[in-house]
Every structure is written in structure tokens, then in C-alpha cells.
Amino acid sequence: MHVKPSPAAVSTPPGPPLTEPGEVLPVTHYENFPVASWLCPAHLRAPIAALYHFARTADDLADEGSVSPEQRLADLRAYRSHLHRALAGDGSGLPDSVPAAWRGVLQALARQHAVWQWPLSLLDDLLDAFEQDVVWTQAQRHYPDRPTLLDYCRRSANPVGRLVLHLHGVQDAPALQQSDDICTALQLINFWQDLRQDIPRGRHYLTDADCLQHGVSRAELQALQSAPATQALIQAQLDWAEALMRRGAPLVHRLPGRAGWELRLVVQGGLQVIRRLRPPQADPLQRRLKLRRSDYARMLWHSLWM
Structure with missing residues (x-):
């Protein structure tokens, strides 16, 4: 049973305005990928x-x-x-x-x-x-291993791709798996991009198994200390996300016309964030990466050759 609070107890941030039936709600948050674009x-x-x-x-x-x-x-x-x-x-x-x-x-x-x-x-x-x-x-729970984190991604990210595929009438098992790979990769990329914000807030997505494998302690992560071991840990996470993204990338050829091109930009947006996050050119423990105008040009160029 879901507990429903009284109206006075509900705390809500400012939301988008009410809409008429044919109106599209505007996207006002910064995102690394296009949402309902042209x-x-x-x-x-x-x-x-x-x-x-x-x-x-x-x-x-x-x-x-x-x-x-x-x-x-x-x-x-x-x-x-x-x-x-x-x-x-x-x-x-x-x-x-x-x-x-x-x-x-x-x-x-x-x-x-x-x-x-x-x-x-x-x-x-x-x-x-x-x-x-x-x-x-x-x-202050930590994810013990990658399968546990993937189960979270199965619910936090993968439904979005499946809901969009539903709009296109694409429901076969290979396409759904490719969609899951792309969405999980995007979720992981978001985790590694947001380490500096998430760790102090008690949100721990670097798994215990990965930290142990690279000899990185929770205390080092909590201090946001950059060292060869933490850089190797982050590299491994980026490699994992990139492998998933590339495994799912053939899905772009299953969606017709402009929808396929928009998905190409989503995939390339994720891959571009990975490129920019790789040490030593970036350190997500020190600052959050935002894409620049030149990154979007590179994304478009790579999209042409998928």
C-alpha cells in the first residue's frame, strides 16, 4: 500500500506550466542529449x-x-x-x-x-x-558489485528506452537489449560525470568490488582525492560504459528517418562525455564536465559515420 501524505505535507519543486492538450512541455534542464528536439x-x-x-x-x-x-x-x-x-x-x-x-x-x-x-x-x-x-x-549504502548496480539501472534508465521504442512499434528482443545497453551506458556515464556532486551527498555508485580491485578506499573517495589508483578506477568505469554503448549502438539503424538520427546524437553524446572524462584531461572527482560547442560538432561528425 502506498502512503499518501496530506496536501500540506507534499513538498514540490517548481514544475513546468500546465499545458493544453496539443502543447509540448519545454525542456528546461541541462542535458547531454537531445530531448524531443527538431x-x-x-x-x-x-x-x-x-x-x-x-x-x-x-x-x-x-x-x-x-x-x-x-x-x-x-x-x-x-x-x-x-x-x-x-x-x-x-x-x-x-x-x-x-x-x-x-x-x-x-x-x-x-x-x-x-x-x-x-x-x-x-x-x-x-x-x-x-x-x-x-x-x-x-x-549510506554502497553497491557491492556490478550486477547489483545493473539491477538499479534496469529500473532507473532502461524503462525510458523501452517506452520510446514502444512509440516506434519496435519490440523484438535484440532491439530491446540494444536499447537497454544504451540506456544503462547513459546512466553509468551520468554517475561518473557526477562523482564530485554525488559522493559528498552520500550517493555511492562506484561498487565495492571495483574499488577493491583498484585499491581505492572509501575514505579516499570521500576526500575526493585524485591519485593513480582513482584514475585507474575511473578509467575502468568509462571502459565499461563505452563497451555497453557501442554494443547498443546498432539500434540507430532500426529507427526510421529523423528518429534514427536523434538516437545517433544520443549515442555520440554519451561517447563524447566518455572521451572528455578520461584522465588525465579531466578529473570528475574535482569538477563536473559540461559539453562545449565544439563537442556538439564532434558528435554530429561521428553521427554521420555510424
Whole structure:
């Protein structure tokens, strides 16, 4: 049973504005990859933007602001409850107690779900992962090994790719596996890009097994110390992410027209972040990397030859 807090207890960050049925919610967060860009087929921009804002809102509930872990979990459970209610209809039946920051997001998602009929289990998987982040951060839990971290990625990232493939009617097993590889790689890249922010906040995605293999202690990581051992550890993580990305990359040839080109840029965006993060030219323990204008030119060039 999901615990639903009272309206006064719900803590919500500023959200996107309410929308009319045909309107696409704008993307206002910095991302390394295109989201519902001009390359996206026009009829798919609204559903993809609706999915993006659903996930972004839940992500913000899990880690933005200064509310307690208990409140974050209560908010996520309430968000899930309202999600289920919204998707049971067209979103118009949401109670007045639903925070305004959620209402537009859930109504937009419900309108698109009425057309596309996404599997609800995939949306629930995303919320499961956000709740796990809150619980594990509060308990200062570490991922013991890569299979455990991959199970988190299965719920935190892979549903997004599967939901998008659903829009294209691509559901065969090889394509789904390639999508999972790309999405897991993007999630891992985000982890390694955000080490300087995540470690002080108690979010530990470098596994115990990898740290032990490279002789890196948790104390060294907590101090954000850069040394040959930590650089080797980070290199190994980047190699892992790159291998997954390249294994999934053939999926770009399964999507037609502009959608395939947008996926090419997503793949190349991830690969470009990996290139830029590699020691010694970068140290994610010291600063967070952001892509530059020249990086986007390189991404476009490599996309032409996939």
C-alpha cells in the first residue's frame, strides 16, 4: 500500500506550466542529449516530452531541495498514486489536492498514454529506482558489485528506452537489449560525470568490488582525492560504459528517418562525455564536465559515420 501524505505535507519543486492538450512541455534542464528536439518526428515530440517531464519531476522529488528522506518517500508515493489515477483516465479526474507542479505533468502523460498505451510497469520501475535512491542514500549504502548496480539501472534508465521504442512499434528482443545497453551506458556515464556532486551527498555508485580491485578506499573517495589508483578506477568505469554503448549502438539503424538520427546524437553524446572524462584531461572527482560547442560538432561528425 502506498502512503499518501496530506496536501500540506507534499513538498514540490517548481514544475513546468500546465499545458493544453496539443502543447509540448519545454525542456528546461541541462542535458547531454537531445530531448524531443527538431530531429524527433513531430507526432512523437509530445509523448517523448511527457515521458521526460514525468521522470524529471520524480527525479527532482528524490534529490532536489532540503526536505527529509521521509518526506521524499512520501512525495514519491503520492506521485505514484496520482500517476495511477491519472492513467486510469485522461488526467482530468485528478483531485484538487494534487500539487500544481505535478498536475500538468501527469495530465500531459495521461493524454499521451490514452493514445500510446505504455506498459504501466515501466513507469513504476522508474519510481522504484527513485525510491531506492532515497533509501540507500539515507542509509549510506554502497553497491557491492556490478550486477547489483545493473539491477538499479534496469529500473532507473532502461524503462525510458523501452517506452520510446514502444512509440516506434519496435519490440523484438535484440532491439530491446540494444536499447537497454544504451540506456544503462547513459546512466553509468551520468554517475561518473557526477562523482564530485554525488559522493559528498552520500550517493555511492562506484561498487565495492571495483574499488577493491583498484585499491581505492572509501575514505579516499570521500576526500575526493585524485591519485593513480582513482584514475585507474575511473578509467575502468568509462571502459565499461563505452563497451555497453557501442554494443547498443546498432539500434540507430532500426529507427526510421529523423528518429534514427536523434538516437545517433544520443549515442555520440554519451561517447563524447566518455572521451572528455578520461584522465588525465579531466578529473570528475574535482569538477563536473559540461559539453562545449565544439563537442556538439564532434558528435554530429561521428553521427554521420555510424
